[in-house]
Amino acid sequence: MDLRLPSPLERLDEPGLTIYLKRDDLIHPDFPGNKWRKLKYNLVAAREAGKRTLLTFGGAYSNHLRATAAAGHHFGFETIGIVRGAEHTPLNPVLARARELGMTLAYLDRAAYRRKAEERLRETYGDFFLIPEGGANRYALRGCAELVEEIDRDFDLLCFSSGTGATLAGAATALRPHQRALGFSALKGDFLAGEVRRLQAGYGHETGNWSIDDRFHFGGFAKRPRPLLEFVDDFHRRHGIALDPVYEGKMMYALLNGAVEPGTSLVAVL
Ligand SMILES: Cc1ncc(COP(=O)(O)O)c(C=O)c1O
Missing domain, CATH: 3.40.50.1100 (Rossmann fold)
Known part of the structure; x- marks a missing residue:
């Protein structure tokens, strides 16, 4: 890359x-603007913690979701993207690219998304390195x-x-x-x-x-x-x-x- x-x-x-x-x-x-800068040390931390999966959040047009998918693809992590709102098909170009890069997409309605209950996510997806929305x-x-x-x-x-x-x-x-x-x-x-x-x-x-x-x-x-x-x-x-x-x-x-x-x-x- x-x-x-x-x-x-x-x-x-x-x-x-x-x-x-x-x-x-x-x-x-795949990493426009600050996306690479934000992810770089997250990837280092995930690797040092021995994690194999990255999980993060974003709206349906989130470049951060797409960039996290790309990071997983290039650096050997599974990626899970929790998308705010309902699924719309066909996928828009941002989500289509994220999926093409191997990201598992899951959808949460707005109320559940706001709570973003980490425990629940761990029950569903097992062990992961969590990157907050926007990578911030x-x-x-x-x-x-x-x-x-x-x-x-x-x-x-x-x-x-x-x-x-x-x-x-x-x-x-x-x-x-x-x-x-x-x-x-x-x-x-x-x-x-x-x-x-x-x-x-x-x-x-x-x-x-x-x-x-x-x-x-x-x-x-x-x-x-x-x-x-x-x-x-x-x-x-x-x-x-x-x-x-x-x-x-x-x-x-x-x-x-x-x-x-x-x-x-x-x-x-x-
Ligand atoms: C082109 C561009 N500029 C600025 C921002 C906002 O950056 P920050 O969330 O770090 O304030 C983003 C999104 O992260 C972006 O894609």
Whole structure:
């Protein structure tokens, strides 16, 4: 398996702003964005614990489920994906690929999914290494910290599109004293800062060098209002980069629409 690491750093010129894009979206087709970084030390921990099966959770369009399936396929683990909601056939492309990569898919209705009773799962599936939804745990933070070390030029601000906040939480632990991290929340609500603090506490490394901007969620997770889609299309035409509207599009929209001071030396992570 060829992973493109370190991921490329590309310069993007926009009026009044130069942004360096950390192209984690190019790491591997089965591990887009932060997926490889989040899984890497989970795989090490699973192996060290002698586990042969990975079990994780996600919605029906979860790239994390697909990436966990790919990790199992490439590194010799059985994988079980617990999907939120009912089964729909034919499977959508994300779940179809997960199954193709050998993942056993099981479905839980929303109430049961919220409880995610681990005991029950162990009764059903036996011994497994549990990776939380979105891969967000202390092993993920360790992997995400490594993206900072790959950036071979100085900058002041490192920007993320945030869902669980794990990528930001991990990367913030590796910044130098003059540097800060800024996460644009892809979800509506103000819970993300609490999540970042909780994740950093679990990792044993709390920092005060980050903040969350929750003004650019565009109505909530996976909402696709027209201005966002037009921005993504326009960005594609001008720069040849297809941003996903769920995460990357919102962050780039924010950066090109006044979220940071002009002239800030920044790196944005795709
Ligand atoms: C492209 C992309 N950006 C950002 C995120 C959100 O990252 P995090 O959950 O670590 O905040 C995800 C999902 O994990 C993603 O796929």
